Amino acid sequence: MDANDGFRELDRQECLHRLAKVPVGRIVYTRQALPAVLPVNFGLDHDGAVLVRVSAASELVRAIAGAVVAFEADEVDAAAHSGWSVVVMGAAVLVTDPAEHARLLRTGPRSWAPAPQEVFVRIDPELVTGRELVGGHTLYKVHLPS
Numbered sequence: 001m002d003a004n005d006g007f008r009e010l011d012r013q014e015c016l017h018r019l020a021k022v023p024v025g026r027i028v029y030t031r032q033a034l035p036a037v038l039p040v041n042f043g044l045d046h047d048g049a050v051l052v053r054v055s056a057a058s059e060l061v062r063a064i065a066g067a068v069v070a071f072e073a074d075e076v077d078a079a080a081h082s083g084w085s086v087v088v089m090g091a092a093v094l095v096t097d098p099a100e101h102a103r104l105l106r107t108g109p110r111s112w113a114p115a116p117q118e119v120f121v122r123i124d125p126e127l128v129t130g131r132e133l134v135g136g137h138t139l140y141k142v143h144l145p146s
Contacts, residue, residue: 010130015086016048018075018130025073027052027123029064029092036063042071043109050088050123051108055115064092064121071123086130088123095120 010018019025026037038060043051050071054060069092076083095101104120111118 006133007131008134010084010086010132012048012128015088015128015130016044016125018084019050019073019086019088020044022073022075025050025071027060027064027092028070028072029060029067031059031063041109041112042073045108045122048125048128049090050125051104052121052123053104053109053111053118054121055111055113056117056119057115061094061119061121065094067092069123082133084130084132086128088125088128090124090126092121092123095122 023041024039025042026039028035028037030036040052040054040060045051068090071088072085074083074085095104101120108120
């Protein structure tokens with residue numbers, strides 16, 4: 001950590017531990033050759049893969065299936081000026097194996113927007129990075145003349 005930047009790098013295990021504590025993150029992908037970001041609720045599989053349960057007919061499934069994506073989640077304490085952010089990058093694949101799909105129906109994340117036909121998208125954690133803001137900065141009051 002650079003002594004002046006106030007951030008501490010998180011190792012892979014710390015990153016996965018923090019991801020497991022928050023319910024919502026953002027998938028970063030390409031839509032019509034432009035970057036797109038979509039908030040989603042998610043869960044982690046036993047191997048650290050990010051799991052998202054979505055409608056089989058969603059635009060998101062068509063856009064990310066088989067593509068390399070980024071997934072980001074964070075937690076911020078505005079009052080304490082502290083927080084952390086974790087990014088997972090990897091291939092997004094549809095879970096097509098019937099036994100795996102059945103397992104995820106029991107143990108995987110529940111969709112916050114249920115649909116008649118849902119699929120699981122798995123983002124394999126090829127690269128996991130994170131950082132934490134330590135020792136948040138104190139805000140200084142500025143006194144303006146009346």
